[in-house]
Amino acid sequence: MSGKRIMDIEVLRAIAVLGVLFHHLQGSLFTDAVPLLTQIHAWAQPWWGVDLFFAISGFVIARSLIPALQDCASRQELWQQTRNFWLRRAFRLLPSAWLWLALMLLACLFVNRSGAFGTLSANLQATLAGVFQYANFRFADSFFRYEYGSSFVYWSLALEEQFYLLFPLLIVLCRKHLVWVLLALVAVQVFTMRTPLLMVVRTDALALGVLLAMWSGQPGYQRWRPEVLSRPWLGIGALILIAALLSFMATDRFTFAWYRIGSIAVLSAVLVWIASYDRNYLMPAGALQRLLGWIGSRSYGIYLIHIPVYQLVRELIFRLQSAGLPSPAGHPVLTLLIAFGLIVLLSELNYRLVEMPMRNRGAAMLQRLGTARSAAPASGATSC
Template sequence: MRSAMTSAELATSEPRVAVAAPASTVVRPAAAGRENSAVDTARPTTDHRGPTGGFRRDIEGMRAVAVALVVAYHAKVPLFGGGYVGVDVFYVISGFVVTTVLLREFANTGSVSILGFYARRARRLLPAAMVVLSATLIASWWWLPLQLQWIATQAVASVAYCVNFLLARNSVDYLDSMRRESPLEHYWSLAVEEQFYLCWPLLLIVLLLWARRRRAAGPMAGGHAGLPVVLGVVGTLAGASFMLGVWLTAHSPGYAYFGSPARAWELLAGALLALGLPTVARIPARLAAGLTWVGLAAVVAAALLFDGATRFPGYAALLPVAGTALVIAAGSVPHTGGAVGLLGRTPLQWTGRLSYSWYLWHWPFLVIGAALLGGTAIPWQNLALVAGALLAAVVTYRLVEDPLRRARVLAVRPWRTIGLAAVASAAAVAVAVSAVLVRPTVAGTGAPVDTAAVLSASTDVERDLRRLVAASVAAPAVPANLTPPLPQVTADIPTVFQDGCVVLKITDTGTDHPCGYGDPTAAHTVVLFGDSHAGSWFPALRELVTARGWRLIVMVKGFCSAASVRFRLDSVNRPYDECVQWRDRALDRIRELRPAMVVTSSTNYTFGDPVGVFTDRDQVWADGWAGTVAELRSHGSQVVFIGDVPWLPPTVVDCLAVHLDDARTCHGAVDDVVLEPRRRQLTADAVAGHGVLVVDPTPWFCTTTVCPALVGNVVTLRDGNHISATYSRLLWRVLDERIGRLGA
């Protein structure tokens, strides 16, 4: 996902078609008794040659531009932080091409065969999509066995073309939004298009039939007003969708990005172009040539200027959509000297032809490849992976996509295509179900180690823990007695996240969630305060307060740092004001409780920059922490500040599953995974100046050079940056040693 988001996030290309020219196009009737399949069998001939139409090499070239931007973005190629706009390019092209096809059929036969339309869509999109989906499921069975349940769920949702709404729903829930990237997430854009295809032909037919009746009724009925009214209706729908997208971008970015209602205007923009071709044809040739360059520059500029912090789609999507529309519109006019010459070059035509298959393959290659490479891939490795995906696309295009699209045995009988589509979809679902029912065995073969026994018997817990960490750096194989077993590690979440005591919804600002643990009549109360990284310390702290006979109150909100800083949350592309409101209310509640101790912690790696003008981002965060602890200390509470944990790759557990015989592949260098070292030091100094006990947990996870993925027989971080509940629980004694008699 683009950020998450998803991070990613792409669009599917549309069929290669011969698009009619705008003016007085001659349409020959289909041969009696068979479907007119000219749109699916058109071959590239020459550049646009006038009113009789021709293969649109500029559109094929724009497909190449779109897929290249998307692939570059996901491969983390520098400068292309806004490469996700390739999805918008594809959508405009799709709306234009599909509407042109429908208009041509209506002009040809007086109606549109809905069955024939869906058969063409299925023949064009389904074969390659189901092949890649099934292959990805099989590859995931081998290399991402711990994600099979989630990947299979996405596979079924992809077959049903509703995976976009699954991802939109997950984006507003903290635990779901923190899932690892799935190799099938990119099917969301295909779902958006299919939902559009389901509705648009029916609406267009109704509008066209209405317009024809108006023309037949004669001037007295306003017959010549039919087309303007059709354009008005479609334009109104596009405008409503656009405004919905703008509103959702501000209030529910996940639904704005993944939801078809908020994206429909981009496809309708292409549809409006197709409906208005006679008017577009009047553009002067010299102006048309210039407009193609302006449009192409707008698309490229969006890819270079936008990034993860851009509020997208929202108003920003106008730039790539308008740019694509300009290229298509101006390319409909015969001219020389425009961008059509560039877009028509052989490399772009070849890439455009493969764009759909390359789009389908590139994301599984990147996600699964990263797991095989130890959890992350550097840019040159990503480029190698997407090159491999391009090779797979060539094979898929030649053996699956193109032959089935051209198969006359399917084209002449739409029901055959529908039947084949049903069988292919059912087969993909069967693969998904089988992958879940027959899971591979994932167990280490290394010598057993009992981390819990070592620490419970220790008389110097921190010393012995550091020895375990050092031994784990050198140990090759995953221990045979891993606790919990690898398939259960990602679900090893502290109970506080599951019992309603943590604010998980991004938009929730309430403080009625705090829960109490331990002795409710205890003389001493401890408050755990912060974001999900603070919540990860709950098992350790619960053991500690139980041993001391204290009471524990939890005040935790996902993504919400305890530091008094107003910051942007990249995943929602706006200031995270809900965090500010929740934090202020939580501080008020803590003031009322007057606890003996407040234990606070938050991620050191924020999901967006502070709001406002600043010259030193790190200092802003250090000052924010100083403000928070000053407030906590003002009512007499002792404060313990626990620094952030290392950040291993989010696929660290998948890496261990793939490298059972050499866990060292999954370890991280301290310099790479202990993030924001300057901010860490500034923050520690700032809070220590207010009499706060600073606890740096790094030695409990790392040596001076390496942070192992596991310590003894316990995985430390269940998702790369949240402590597993089991490991957190084992750390209670070392945390108790650090706290000493503070607050007693």
């Protein structure tokens, strides 16, 4: 399967991260209720962006990893492919994640006159949870019980990284039965009431993304191509309609709450399915697609950065008010512009100075490992 960048997937990443940014405005950026946000949240909640991320991750990872592992002819080759996958993921995700954990901890110590970054004790424990990949379990335990810390969004990163660790092993162990195992995993979660613990180990969207990737390698996949969405505005209309439905389902007005998360996972997978054909069904080529593509390519950094930026802006407002200077307090639009401007700047710097250099370093390491392996037999033959 191709590892080519799919623009519709980047568009979905952008929509997912923008939804999360909007969801966290109330409480993380604005501590006092903003009437317009309150009215919007009553009818539309965009936290489903996290589940969309899960479905995208399952699809993108599986479409390259499953064929790579299935083509292995020996246990040694299987181990090498698995190790290479883990190394790529580590170089892709951990440097940025650990950098922003450290910066949040430093902010809690030195830029926290207002208390916006929370207590040192909570942030120390949250940092440990983020580094050692159990943030989702700490998040479930803290739910409405105690302060988590500034890095609470790391719960979803921990879940994804647990998936990255275990998924190759699942492929090897289940082999031809992988489809049935994943279907069972989805079915059990769809019909189970989600406790706080089950909310932070929700793997139904991830499993659906994997199933979609497996299906995309079958001949029948192309027969189901939604060609009707290539007509002007129908693709964008479908995207807006599904996003609106997901936003409504995420509110308390959705009466079938028992099935909420499972239903959101299924609709997220539908969006990824439409995007997977790489036909620009959801967003035609143009300026808007390029803008969303930029946001999508920086979505990981944006996700990590937006909470500390929201808290930093609150700290700035507090200090300006304490000094009797003009501040954006009372001007939500100005506050938003400052916060979003910082997010754009810092995510671009993170992408250029951390994400891409570390990806390239990981790729270079894998290339050296591959060269060393290919050179070993030749060296041995010479010595004989």
